[in-house]
Amino acid sequence: MKAYQRKLDIRNGCVDLSHGSGGRAMAQLISGLFHEAFGNEWLARGNDQSAFDVGAGRMVMTTDGYVVSPLFFPGGNIGSLAVHGTVNDIAMAGAKPLYLSASFIIEEGFRFADLKLIAESMGQAARDAGVHIITGDTKVVELGKADGLFISTAGVGIVPDGLDLSAENARVGDRVLISGTLGDHGVAIMSKRQNLAFETEIVSDSAALNDLVARMVEAGGRGIRLMRDPTRGGLAATLNEIARQSDVGFHLQEEAIPVKPGVAAACELLGLDPLHVANEGKLVAIVAPEVAGAVLAAMRAHPLGRDAADIGQAVADDHHFVQMATSFGGGRIVDWLSGEQLPRIC
């Protein structure tokens, strides 16, 4: 006997309140769309939770919410972004990400076709990153109560023995490495915003960084003090946070910081600073000076670290200033972003 009388009309159909009501329609949506896209043994068992084995050692856990607007942007969509963001939060501990959960809050009227695209790119992003989405949840809210789709995730991973990356670990003299060009994600999103739309070839850098991190850990081991992915607030926010948590200051060289010409031009036009613009596939690593060369070489050998650069160092500073020698020859502070640059970029 067939489980459902009629197949989901992916091409023309859309989500209605029945798809969140716990009845047959919801079961059909979950099995027909999400299980299909995420396909793994844990989901196939159809439980409200998934059991998995854990090895000895330390684990990390993270959670994240995704409300990006627009849902589809150059270089990705909310689904791939959700997987990359969660994987990266785990990877920044030097950990190997293993399992994710995903919870969907869907506004009624959302097109199945879009939902399928999003779920499929989540599945693909997870496979590429070597993680599994093993449990999830679906809720449907009335029209006007959510902006299309919100996704929230959780993730767990396992930390290699002896590694303890944390924001208070930076020491005076440590080098600041970044894995590539800054501001790509934020500019890609802005270029598609209604009322702001401009033409640019910039695509989001959204990517899973766990493999890059693994290569860096091989090269630098315990010489790596900490890593962060500079998402909202950009590099400026990340370094200011670290400065405060580690009780140091930073000295950067503007000339060493890679920014794509298209990003620089868009920022110029909109009056933004690339150092405040969000990234979704970049990391900042604070590393001991003696391993900096080896870690940088490992980064540059990886496709996601081709443009990696050593941009400055940690210095003694009671005020925790992040200072920068400008490419013009003067000096300035790189401060936190004040207020809201652009809402809902991730």
Add this chain to the structure above:
Amino acid sequence: MKYADEFRDKEIALGLAKTIRTGAHAGRPYRFMEFCGGHTHAISRYGLEDLLPKNVRMIHGPGCPVCVLPAGRIDMAIRLAMRPDIILCVYGDLMRVPGSQGASLLKAKARGADIRMVYSTIHAVRIAEENPAREVVFFAIGFETTTPPTAVMIRMAEKKQLANFSVFCNHVLTPPAMQNILESPDIRNIGRVEIDGFVGPAHVSTIIGTAPYEFFAEEFGRPVVISGFEPLDMMQAILMLVRQVNEHRHEVENQYSRAVTRDGNLRAKEEVSDIFELRDQFEWRGLGQVPYSGLKLKRAYAKYDAEIRFGMNELRVDDNPACECGAILRGVKKPVDCKLFGTVCTPETPMGSCMVSSEGACAAHWTYGRFRDHQQRRAS
């Protein structure tokens, strides 16, 4: 980046810095006011002060339209925006400007006011077309540079016969404010601070040209050099000012000749004078009432004037008495001389005008330059 990198070249900058150092006589101070917020921002962002000799000091003027908007005008806009029939369209940097008692448009929006951030006046017109049942008001603000787009928008509204569109006009003029600064008692009579010359506006001058500064340079005996907003433009303009001071000249010179002419943009000036006329006076945050410094819509365009259309009452709000913005805008004090600076007044919670926008003197110093205060303290 083409057309930008050429004006940010380090080698040329260092060369200019050297020429300024040798040109500036060690025995005397050179105090130049850059009028525009765009210049203030460039000085801070590129760290220009580090390239200038100690006796060449830049005084940050009042040329940031967001900063000088009085709190009362913000209160008026908030009161209007709280009406359910109104959609208020604003430029994004107005959202956080403090009105009275910590109010702002951002907070009004959170409480349900329909306030939309726009990037151009055309967008505001489009919103009016899309919402025929609502009243759409554009919060017009800015110096001579942003006035022509507002004029064009009113023309568009007229052509499209939009009945639901109007403008809350807060446009102000540059030359009267410059004059006001030099005529203020603490500059002219007490003479606590001398201003030896002005770096004249870049974008404003593309519209009004260099001619309007000629009377000013003559009357007050101060040189004016119109300068572009790029850091090399500024270095060159400063050098030109140093030379004028050395040679006891007080002329209007045009460094920004790639964009500015003596007469400016005739078409834009014509549009503006067709639609706007002078107010008898207009309040500037930090400067107080400045005669003939603001614009309003002419009577023929009264139906597009939100102040008339909605019977908006002028609201006055006194600035915090401890706030030193007025003295800072006139160059009499520096941001660090203000008790509020960096304590209760920061870019997140601005109390006075200079902290409001990144182009304000206090915000620029806080955001880009405050490490120098600690260096100086350590050195002394």
